[in-house]
Amino acid sequence: MIEIGGNDGVDGKLLGYGQTTYRPPVDLTRFVIARDQVCAFPRCNQPAVRCDLDHVIRYPAGPTSPANLVALCRRHHRAKHEGGWKLVTDPDGGHIWTSPAGKT
Numbered sequence: 001m002i003e004i005g006g007n008d009g010v011d012g013k014l015l016g017y018g019q020t021t022y023r024p025p026v027d028l029t030r031f032v033i034a035r036d037q038v039c040a041f042p043r044c045n046q047p048a049v050r051c052d053l054d055h056v057i058r059y060p061a062g063p064t065s066p067a068n069l070v071a072l073c074r075r076h077h078r079a080k081h082e083g084g085w086k087l088v089t090d091p092d093g094g095h096i097w098t099s100p101a102g103k104t
Contacts (some may be wrong), residue, residue, distance in 0.1 A: 016065030024053050024064055036071035040087070040095045046073035054080065056087055070095065 015028045039046040048071035062068045079085045084100030
């Protein structure tokens with residue numbers, strides 16, 4: 001489940017940019033990198049700082065917000081968009097991946 005808005009929960013600063021921008025601004029980029037630490041694909045330890053920030057729900061259907069962005073290394077970013085892998089986030093912020101064969 002994706003939240004539409006979003007803030008950092010500390011000082012209330014808005015981090016969700018909705019459909020106004022595709023590329024995450026610096027503050028949002030820093031937040032996602034700090035939150036994710038590594039690529040969101042299972043067992044991938046590529047540091048988030050070296051990853052792409054990907055919209056879980058493709059932009060512009062999905063917002064540019066903390067709840068809809070995830071750090072993915074280039075390999076797993078391509079697997080999601082070109083390889084048939086599916087990604088959803090659960091309410092607690094975890095990630096559920098489904099392989100092209102339907103395994104989660």
